[in-house]
Amino acid sequence: MGWLSDRLNSSIGKKIIMATTGLLLILFLIIHLANNLLLFLGPEIFNENVARLEAIKPLVRVIELVLLLIFVFHIYNALKLYFENKKAKPDKYAINANSENSTFYSRFMTISGIIILIFLVLHLATFWREFNFGIHPSGESHPFYAIIQNAFANPIISIFYLAAMIILGFHLNHAFQSAFQTFGWRHKKYTPLVEKLGTLIALIMTIGFGSIPVFFYLASLGGN
Numbered sequence: 001m002g003w004l005s006d007r008l009n010s011s012i013g014k015k016i017i018m019a020t021t022g023l024l025l026i027l028f029l030i031i032h033l034a035n036n037l038l039l040f041l042g043p044e045i046f047n048e049n050v051a052r053l054e055a056i057k058p059l060v061r062v063i064e065l066v067l068l069l070i071f072v073f074h075i076y077n078a079l080k081l082y083f084e085n086k087k088a089k090p091d092k093y094a095i096n097a098n099s100e101n102s103t104f105y106s107r108f109m110t111i112s113g114i115i116i117l118i119f120l121v122l123h124l125a126t127f128w129r130e131f132n133f134g135i136h137p138s139g140e141s142h143p144f145y146a147i148i149q150n151a152f153a154n155p156i157i158s159i160f161y162l163a164a165m166i167i168l169g170f171h172l173n174h175a176f177q178s179a180f181q182t183f184g185w186r187h188k189k190y191t192p193l194v195e196k197l198g199t200l201i202a203l204i205m206t207i208g209f210g211s212i213p214v215f216f217y218l219a220s221l222g223g224n
């Protein structure tokens with residue numbers, strides 16, 4: 001097992017863990033966005049979908065645990081790589097354009113990652129806690145849609161979500177093509193396509209998730 005931990009602890013090992021966990025997180029985001037876009041179809045359809053997931057709670061719990069492990073691996077490796085990079089390439093030695101570029105991206109990805117982590121902690125502290133442990137008035141059996149509707153009627157929460165989704169978009173835009181590079185999948189013809197696909201995914205995430213707080217905030221102004 002020594003060789004495996006040596007490999008995983010090497011710089012490229014850590015990058016492969018980052019890329020693999022990152023792509024799995026993008027997969028989660030696609031599923032999460034699809035579930036959340038049901039909000040636009042109205043309370044009945046959204047609540048029905050949540051109730052369907054409630055019915056398979058043990059499986060959902062297992063998926064959440066796997067997801068947590070993926071997040072932990074992703075963040076732990078990101079921070080380790082960042083500090084290793086910093087140690088190996090102190091700013092004063094960053095003399096050529098390439099290393100300046102990689103220093104910029106490494107710093108940008110770390111800072112945007114930390115902001116997304118702060119978003120995630122606040123997000124789970126509100127929605128996840130409320131969905132799983134919220135105490136709701138008796139008789140209100142499916143208050144899920146209303147929880148989200150009420151949260152985004154608050155302009156501070158909505159603006160915070162929108163800002164976080166823009167940062168998430170930039171993070172994903174670089175992350176996607178970077179994961180492909182880590183795997184060594186580089187090709188004159190396909191790399192520009194991968195870059196475009198990364199940008200498309202980033203835009204879908206920012207616009208898709210971002211449209212939800214905007215929609216509910218505007219609807220709350222109209223008295224809905």
Ligand code: HEM
Binds near residue numbers: 029036067120209212
């Ligand atoms: C407008 C945007 C979003 C809305 C309305 C939203 C809504 C929700 C809701 C209602 C839950 C609780 C689900 C449950 O426990 O049954 C949840 C959980 C979660 N959200 Fe979000 N979410 C949004 C964006 C995001 C983003 C951008 C991320 C990641 C960066 C994220 C990550 C998670 C995670 C990890 C969970 C816990 C896993 C789960 O229960 O599915 N969410 N979200």
